[in-house]
Amino acid sequence: MSDNNPARHLSDAAEGIRTFNHVSGAVGQDWTYPGHAYSAVGNLSYLVGMLEQAVQQSTRPVMYTYEHGRVRIDNGGDADAKVAELVAARRDAEAAAAALTSAVQRMHNAVSPMGLDTTGIPEFEDDGDDE
Known part of the structure; x- marks a missing residue:
């Protein structure tokens, strides 16, 4: 696929999420x-914030072909019925994407004020030489 193939970019994004899931499974350095x-949830918020548009635009080739009367369904199926099914599912996906965006933004807001309590952790203790 060329760099101008939109589906390739979704494949790359999916691979990035797969890699995140792999490396984030355990606490590490x-x-x-x-x-x-905070950083991860912020990036996730940015990503899911674009899903609704991606869902809409992912069906453009089908809609373009359908509007020109050129969609064919395997085994002689009904193109009107399949496109209606696609449009209804797309609406559901758009609503789910909007709900996910809202929830992840709330996560980002919740983690925003959090930090590390360094009390009693030797490597963070002030050695008193600064006074």
């Missing part, structure tokens, strides 16, 4: 503190 979650 770069995945320990609330600030790490």
Whole structure:
């Protein structure tokens, strides 16, 4: 697929999410503190905020072909019925994407004021030499 193929970019985004899921499964050096979650949830918020538009635009080739009377359904199926099914499912997906966006934005707002309490952690204690 060329760089101008929209489906390729969705494939790349899916691969990025798969990689995130793989590397974020356990706490590690770069995945320990609330600030790490703030950054991740912020990026996730940005990503899901674009899903509704991506859902809408993902059906454009079908709609374009349908509007020109050129959609054919395997085994002689009814194009009008299948396109109506697609449009109804797209509306459901758009609503779900909007709800997901709202929920992830609330997550980002909730994690925003969080930080690490360094009390009693030796590597964060002030050694008193600054006084």
